[in-house]
Amino acid sequence: VYCLPDGYQGCGTSRDLSLAEIDTLVAAFAGKGTEKIRLTGGEPTLQAALADALAAVRALGMQTALHTAGMYPQRLAALLPQLDWVGLDIKAPAHRHDAITATPGSAGRPRQALRALADSGIDFECRTTWHPGLFSASELLALADELRASGVTCWAVQECRTPAAPAWTLTPEQIRQLGAGFERFTLRRA
Numbered sequence: 001v002y003c004l005p006d007g008y009q010g011c012g013t014s015r016d017l018s019l020a021e022i023d024t025l026v027a028a029f030a031g032k033g034t035e036k037i038r039l040t041g042g043e044p045t046l047q048a049a050l051a052d053a054l055a056a057v058r059a060l061g062m063q064t065a066l067h068t069a070g071m072y073p074q075r076l077a078a079l080l081p082q083l084d085w086v087g088l089d090i091k092a093p094a095h096r097h098d099a100i101t102a103t104p105g106s107a108g109r110p111r112q113a114l115r116a117l118a119d120s121g122i123d124f125e126c127r128t129t130w131h132p133g134l135f136s137a138s139e140l141l142a143l144a145d146e147l148r149a150s151g152v153t154c155w156a157v158q159e160c161r162t163p164a165a166p167a168w169t170l171t172p173e174q175i176r177q178l179g180a181g182f183e184r185f186t187l188r189r190a
Contacts, residue, residue: 070113
């Protein structure tokens with residue numbers, strides 16, 4: 001699990017942190033202008049101590065944020081009362097999700113997480129990392145329609161950052177169509 005104050009770039013770690021280590025790290029930022037702690041890395045909803053970590057952050061008077069792929073929607077739903085913001089990865093249109101994640105039957109779980117988020121009133125952003133080798137631009141446009149219909153108001157399309165990824169082929173009109181109807185739309189390019 002990564003433990004990052006919102007906007008801070010230097011305290012990530014590539015190993016799991018114990019709850020005591022998270023407490024120490026969070027306490028180091030408390031009272032120093034840090035308002036929000038984001039928990040991310042791997043899949044944070046797999047961590048048994050996540051609810052305790054969120055409670056500890058809130059006890060210090062800070063907001064909590066979580067990045068998730070939504071693969072455990074019931075766990076996410078149980079955490080929602082302790083969260084102020086969620087970043088949810090929507091990896092692909094539902095019919096392409098299993099192929100992209102190499103996990104048969106996985107498409108429904110992020111959609112369940114999305115429904116829980118949309119019903120919760122919590123501020124959230126959906127994110128899709130895309131390049132034309134994953135699925136077509138027309139499928140990306142269809143995903144935009146699906147997300148708007150699901151109540152998503154904030155969506156970020158992120159450029160895939162691999163050396164082998166082909167160049168983006170989105171036209172200005174396609175970009176306009178992708179962002180239409182969202183309160184916030186971001187195109188994140190590498």
